[in-house]
Amino acid sequence: MNGFIADSMLGKLAKWLKIAGHDVIYQKESNRAGLLKIAQKENRIILTRDTHISYDNMLFVESEMLWEQVEQVFRNYRAPHEKRKFSRCILCNEELVIIEKKNVKGKVPPYVFKAHDNFLLCPSCGRIYWEGSHYKNMIKMLDKILVSINRGDRRDENRRETQ
Ligand SMILES: [Zn+2]
Incomplete structure (x- = not known):
């Protein structure tokens, strides 16, 4: 697989996956046909909240809460490697x-x-x-999610930090 494509409802999720080092394209405008076309052409996994999309290689994102969304992706696919964090541009998805x-x-x-x-x-x-304070805070939040995934539990403190 060549990474993900996130639909228009999942902008924040796309940003956080990029921070974690994943290859993610974010589709700003809602366009089902376009989403499927890019996913097929570039062999990407579709991340969507759209119940009308059906595709072999997709993940229906269940929660509206950002941290639960990130967690779902990490659980279903692999969690990011330590060295991959902050290896991509949050805006362009380009490798830094x-x-x-x-x-x-x-x-x-x-x-x-x-x-x-x-x-x-x-x-x-x-x-x-x-690596400023903003960077450090983001890494801390990511690490929290990873710890909770490793423990296999869901803590309420992760939910509170949705924004
Ligand atoms: Zn850039």
Whole structure:
């Protein structure tokens, strides 16, 4: 399989799967025929909340809660590898590449430049990523989900952090 395609109702899920390092295309506009076409052409698993879609290679996402959605995908397919986290652009789904610190000067806020040494670049949109507090919080949330999956239970604290 070559990753996922998420339907228009699953934008947040698509974003979080990308943060986890999965290859995910997000279809902004609702278009069943288009969704199926891309899934077939690129051999992608359809993630959908649309009960009218029927396809061999799809996952019907049951919950409306983001964390439960992420958990369902991780449970059904494989959870991300440690090294894959934050390996893709959240906007473009493109694989990030390392960019030298001297080359980001002036492209990130000065306090960020001062505080960090490692930067990643999206070759497609030019967005620069670094391991700031936002990054750390996202990793923490992902790890929480992974721990709960490993334990095989569903804790209420995961549900509270839907936003
Ligand atoms: Zn990008």
